Amino acid sequence: MPEMPEVEQVRKTLAPHIEGKKILAVEIMLDRLIKYPSPEKFVEGLVGKTIRRVGRRGKYLVLETTPEQQLIVHLRMTGALIAQKAEAPAPSYAKIKFTLSDGVTMWFTDIRTFGTLYLVTNHDTYIEGYETLGPEPLSAGFNAEYLTPLAQKSRKAIKTFILDQHIIAGLGNIYADECLALAGILPIRPANSLSSEELVRLCEAVNAVIAQGIKNHGTTFRDYKDGEGNKGDNQNHLLVYSRAGQPCKKCGRTLVQMKIGGRGSVYCENCQK
Structure with a gap:
């Protein structure tokens, strides 16, 4: 998607x-x-x-x-x-x-x-999901001060937590894996187990990963095309997504995959704590 x-x-x-x-x-x-x-x-x-x-x-x-x-x-x-x-x-x-x-x-x-x-x-219909979107990455409203109190109240796996569009608008499976890899956070950890320092690092990683995706014109594995019919290039710059069984780009350890909330998740057991 x-x-x-x-x-x-x-x-x-x-x-x-x-x-x-x-x-x-x-x-x-x-x-x-x-x-x-x-x-x-x-x-x-x-x-x-x-x-x-x-x-x-x-x-x-x-x-x-x-x-x-x-x-x-x-x-x-x-x-x-x-x-x-x-x-x-x-x-x-x-x-x-x-x-x-x-x-x-x-x-x-x-x-x-x-x-x-x-x-x-004139707002004559309610679009479920659209009306309740949270702040976007790279916006003034998205920061650790915003995210911390919400994370402290949640026992969900941190990956499931950041995929919630009510929490962060626009983040999906690809970029969630990438954000957690860049921040060095294990995707299965409960959101309320993250320290203040880790949540700051996570916010910085979300912004960095989204900015990279935009710079590289999006990620195309199969179907995605832009408004002119062109494919993206970000698939050539990913840390973990769709790279299960391949070496981690940071430490060389083999990346593993597991299901979290029904979604495939790839991570490094050595770099992500």
């Missing part, structure tokens, strides 16, 4: 192509991707509007058409928003076509069709 760095890369690459463009037509090939309102009202609400700004909140893309209306897109596992010239052939797995002014077409593609789209006007 695309995480904060991947969605931010989509935002950055999509914005120059679609900001300021008028939506001339919308064609929906798979109705169930539209979660609110009805597909008919979704089309009616967008046609004639101009995409004023492409923003992001956590793992959600937010396309603002008016101060009162936003198109909110969650890519889920394999969704993508891609902008291209109108004469270019439709990309694979195209599910929604947005015909824009100035010869631009924006496509929503999705292999596994888990993506979701909402057209929200």
Whole structure:
């Protein structure tokens, strides 16, 4: 699933192509991707509007058409928003076509069709998960002073704790493994067992790992592409994720894998305490 760095890369690459463009037509090939309102009202609400700004909140893309209306897109596992010239052939797995002014077409593609789209006007619907997002990495609101009291109240494994979008917005399985590896913290440890020093180190690691992911244009193992259809490069810079059985880049010990909260987790038994 695309995480904060991947969605931010989509935002950055999509914005120059679609900001300021008028939506001339919308064609929906798979109705169930539209979660609110009805597909008919979704089309009616967008046609004639101009995409004023492409923003992001956590793992959600937010396309603002008016101060009162936003198109909110969650890519889920394999969704993508891609902008291209109108004469270019439709990309694979195209599910929604947005015909824009100035010869631009924006496509929503999705292999596994888990993506979701909402057209929200004057906050007329509640999007579960979106409304309760915590602060993002690299934001002023995310720091050890914020995280410490929450961690002290939780007995969850620290990896499960930091994956909670109510706690930290935008963090997923890839970057959680990387953050804990960089901070030298065992992912199975209860959150309330971490010292103040370790929580400071963890916050610093979260910011560093997310910044690296953004710098490297996201992580692509299979399906992820940015707003121009390009893959990321961060998969070539990972410390532990998807490297079980390989040597730790810090100490050379073989990395191990275990399930934590139903998710595969890779770590170093020597470096992570």
